[in-house]
Amino acid sequence: MGRFVRWVVAVVVAVAGCVVVVGGVSAPAVALDNGLARTPQMGWNDWNSFFCNVNESLIRQTADVMVSSGMAAAGYRYVNIDDCWSTKSRNAAGDLVADPAKFPSGMRALADYVHGKGLKLGIYSSAGTTTCAGYPASLGYEARDAALWASWGIDYLKYDNCGDHQGKSGVQRYTAMRDALAATGRPMLFSLCNWGQESVWTWGMGVGNSWRTTGDIGGNFGSVTSIIDQQVGLDAYSGPGGWNDPDMLEVGNGLTGAEGRAHFSMWALLNAPLIAGNDIRTMSAETRETLTNTEVIAVDQDWGGRQGTKISDNGNLEVWRKPMSDGSVAVVLLNRGTSTATISTSASALGLGAASSYSVRDLWAHTNATTSGSVSASVAGHAAAMFLVRGAGLVSPSATPSATPSASPTGGSGSGAVKAVASGRCLDVSGASQSNGAQAQIWDCNGQSNQQWTSTSASELRVYGNKCLDVYNQGTADGTNVIIWDCNGQNNQKWRFNSDGTITAVGANKCLDVPNNATANGTKLVIWDCNGGANQRWTRT
Template sequence: MRSALGSTAALAVIIAALLFAPPSARPDTPLDNGLALTPVLGWNDWNAFGCAVDDALIRETADAMVSSGMAAAGYEYVTIDDCWSLRTRDDDGDLVADPVRFPAGMKALADYVHGKGLKIGIYSSAGLTTCAGYPASLGHEVRDATLWASWGIDYLKYDNCGNTGGTPGEERFAAMRDALVATGRPIVFAVCNWGVDSVRVWGPSTGNSWRTTGDITDDWTTVMAILDAQPAWAARSRPGAWNDPDMLEVGNGLTDTEARAHFSLWALLNAPLLAGNDLRSMTEGTRTTLTNTEVVAVDQDWGGRQGTRIADHGDQEVWAKPMSDGSTAVVLLNRADTAATVSTTAGALGLPAAPAYSVRDLWAHTAEPSAGAVTAEVPAHGAAMVRVSTSTTRPGEL
């Protein structure tokens, strides 16, 4: 349940001080594989397709990532989720790509994706079976990592299903971490253990990202429920090691207004931005949302701390993230079923006192001067996203 933070000036000052203070020394060390120094940008087939994945889908998606402008906006990983293999390993103990779904084999598919200037990801689980019942990698970490590296895999989503033996998560995921490193190939390691088993403690030293909650679905209620869990994780995030509130549902069941709010908030959270829609047939509204480079830039910028909620007025909230240039990215969120005014101030955002401020609307791509007020009329289930910085242009001046 969300806590009501109130709106007093004193509380705003305390919250801002906590948000914008330099991160304290942390007992854990990020995974030192040199990867994901900014959150991963890409696509995963699961949200839109489930087990209906094959060679044609992945090739066509790689094509669409380029032709839609997503690659130019920074997206690069095309990831195959569950159900890609046969139901049994071969006589040597190797996983085998389903020859009907992937007739050319995974190496040829990886070569195609790489030929587009993109990278390719694959899926397994830290158990005996994947979530869909296919063979997984517990006890086969070195063999599987070596196979994926030989195919040219660049990213692994590693799930938490099939752990029938009760082996602790830290041990199971660390085994795959070490196996990936031993291949010598740079493979981003995405820990998908749903925020359980104390991953908040060991996640940063194990994966380049780790899930903070259960699975997302394409409805506003679930998106908001996942959002509510994120403030408790904010201090764990840093370059090379990111909190993961799960993949994007932009272009699936959300309205365009909801999708824009969802995308704004995930960017503010420094989340991996993994589109989960059909890139081949997305609407112009969906494409525009996913390729908003000003919002993507917020996700890719590390200002010392992940964004978090700094004010909660019931259905109206303020979320903020310090940026490396001294500005602050802000999401003014309206969770209600009717439109509402959502406001904050430069002082509450932790910005220094100044004669004026510039408030840039990251969706309208316009900037306005302000004496310190930051306010917007926000539609139902919507959000405004701005970037606030000090300015020498006072309100009313040309």
Template sequence: MSVFSRFTGRLAGVGRLALAATLAAPVVALTVGAPPAAALENGLALTPQMGFNDWNAYGCAVSESLIKSTALAMHDNGMQAAGYAYVNIDDCWMTSARDSAGRLVPDPAKFPDGISGTAAYVHSLGLKLGIYEDGGTATCAGYPGSLGHETTDANTFAAWGVDYLKYDNCNNQGVSARTRYTAMRDALAATGRPILFSLCNWGEESVWTWGAPVGNSWRTTGDISASFASMVSTFHGNAGLAPYAGPGHWNDPDMLEIGNNGMSPTENRSEFSLWAEMAAPLLAGTDIAGASAETLNVLTNRNVIAVDQDSLGRQGTLVSSVNGLDVLAKPLANGDVSVVLFNETGSAATISTTAAAIGKTGASAYTLTDLWSGGTSSTTGDISASVEAHGVVMYRVSGGATGAAPSGGVHALGAGSCLDVPNFATTQGTQVEIWTCNSGPNQIWTRTPSGQLTVYSGDSTRCLDAYDNRTAPGTKVEIWPCNGGENQRWTFNADGTVTGAQSGLCLDVTGAETANGTAVELWTCNGGGNQQWSLG
């Protein structure tokens, strides 16, 4: 262990993150990966926003009549009653040039009553209106952007009665997203009108590390499409970012594709369940006025919506992910835990976990409520179901006590600690260790679909790696730039062990020690407590 590690371990009352910042070690890495700041103080999105956006179903074919008919349908078909509040206009709503005063102009053919007239109608139904703009010189479809016009445009939106701004990232002239999005945040705040601010910079620049005081939500991935493969990829891109989400500031894995004919009914239920479990914004992107009963039944499942809208505001995390069989857990405000068993594979499979693994303890029996069928059952601790291909089973688990929410870390169960990169290092070859869980960026690991475990983000991304491709017991486990090697692939097994794909050996806390700073290595699998791990 380094002098820095020994020094920090002896300081009382000073967190490692704070001390590292004080000593100014890798300042850039700490700035990029620090835990999120306080949420944007506009009082909005205390639970994830719910509503409609026209882009997925209509593209540039937006109009006043479409927005009004959608709002009326939401008012009448149960969506508004289920919690959907925003009716959002996407790109292509404006003319190709500003007016003589430099203001944006609604296309008079598409919006004969203007945005203010459309907003008045939407408001008359008890709903709210959202609009789209871009933080560059032009929108993604080529219409005038807001870069350099933030104050004028914010004042225009406020005067029109806009309640929500989706702010895109095209044609940004190389100006950092943080600079551009902060400028619009300040302009919106200066209007005095509450306007929910949705950052749409596609997950670039590690937006989750700085987005909380800037916007109410931020896109964590590229654009989704109406296919199961796209949905799964988007899910994995968002699932590891739970520590950055909370009331007023949410990870956004993009709009829902439910009802757009690219996925089966089973896959639609999976998307809705996963988005709710991840406390994601629920923005329907389909033809609402013409939606089928099946589509509306998914979009208005109040048991699942209650998980998304839970006031505790925790994003669910992966408890385990083995060969396309995933378990996610989300603690809820009343002490229950929502559990999703997700089968990514093409065949039905049994997926299992336990009450202890999801943070439940202290009861002789737990009640499981199936949030899709409504049925209930009880268990003494095992949670298991046969899950159809591409499907989910989603339970609300009640009874007993609920421990601390998962932190997004890899937990060493025997030591009660987390897998940790010492001193927030990014240097290749740094051996990993265990340390008291603190949700620091050096403890947040993301499991990729190919079986890698990554830490940090952007240019600093590192993979968990078996040193020098070695396969002998005692091999150092370290961080290294990701290269796709077999020595960087890991399997989370049902018995709690984590094995290296190349070696078949188990991830092991050296000597079964429990002290902070104990090194992690590969060792012959033996079932010991120092080889038991959980993800999430």
């Protein structure tokens, strides 16, 4: 937000010669250990469409539509309030005050409403004396403000960079708020918004869950491509718990449908936070379909060890690739020009091993093809094509298993594999990772340790001896990801085996689910309302 202020800031920075420099920086810090943003956060923010015209009705209506439109089911969780939500001064006790004209029910009641939808509420402040719109900010008030937000039930803080910094560096100012948030004991995702200053990517990982890498985005394709250019070389500074943030989405805000799809494709390839900035209450069907394309979202939410990188640049024609955790590669063919052009790459350039053939899944057309090695498409101007490419021997998204076993009651005790009835594939930890936040998925049963699950007397499903099957961030909404995490005894790590073959997540009272009745290797598991479908039934082996 705050582009009317930050445009001036950006010009001053450029004149001073403090442009973003990637070379010669140190290795990224260890991820912030607050248990959040194990995959890039998804949600909505009011600024790009409403600026200071934020109020309680807008937030409630947006939460309603986030559920009814299918956005929540697609993974969007956070409903974020930006600048201008408070009064122009603190109260006599020194606290920030929610503007009673804009938020007559108060922030606690608003948070309760949003939480009742299975969603989370975000708030905004700045690491200076004032916000970008001139409201009181949090420099020097970190502990007080963090405690207040925790008492309201806030789940997310976007922390801007406006106001007087009182001679303190970004590291000092943002670290102070990090520590204040931690001291509250309430998990609050911490989004740093310092516009890419001070090479934030080199220290952001240990301070926040995401960090802006650039100035503000605008609702035009030139702004989108300019920001894309600034992501080159930042791929090493990103991973579970902390993400490079190229700013909010402008899908549905001034972009054509094709431009919006290209924008969304690139943000997904970059493992960027997906924070919608349009008015979702009035969005077109085309915009909704873009924002809820679960195949593209799956690329964003998958961590294959590296965010997407550019591998070919031929003027306006670019090729970007991103390794996926199942061994496939996501690719975007981007046409920045105005005329239709053919863009091509090859399996070898994408880093895929030699194979007799490759499957190519078009993530926008939702179609499959095969190739002997060339990946090519005719791409309109200001548009992109996006594919998932797999070598022979990897299962394509449309493939069906060779056999479909019948259901039998799952046992609530013992150790071994847990097999999905619909696919015949096993409950598996992606990439055999032992890291907190690794995604649970289905995969061909192979007897390896990442498929060996032990039921405990505490209703846990343990793998590797010390990791538990876990509902991400204690979520309760349909579509919440299922991951592994250090066993901690919380309800989001408790599972109940039922006589019909379903497995219930105790904390959410929802079932372990293979989304969309998928059967392919690498399908990520979620929780969903229990319906007894084959995609929710499991057997012990």
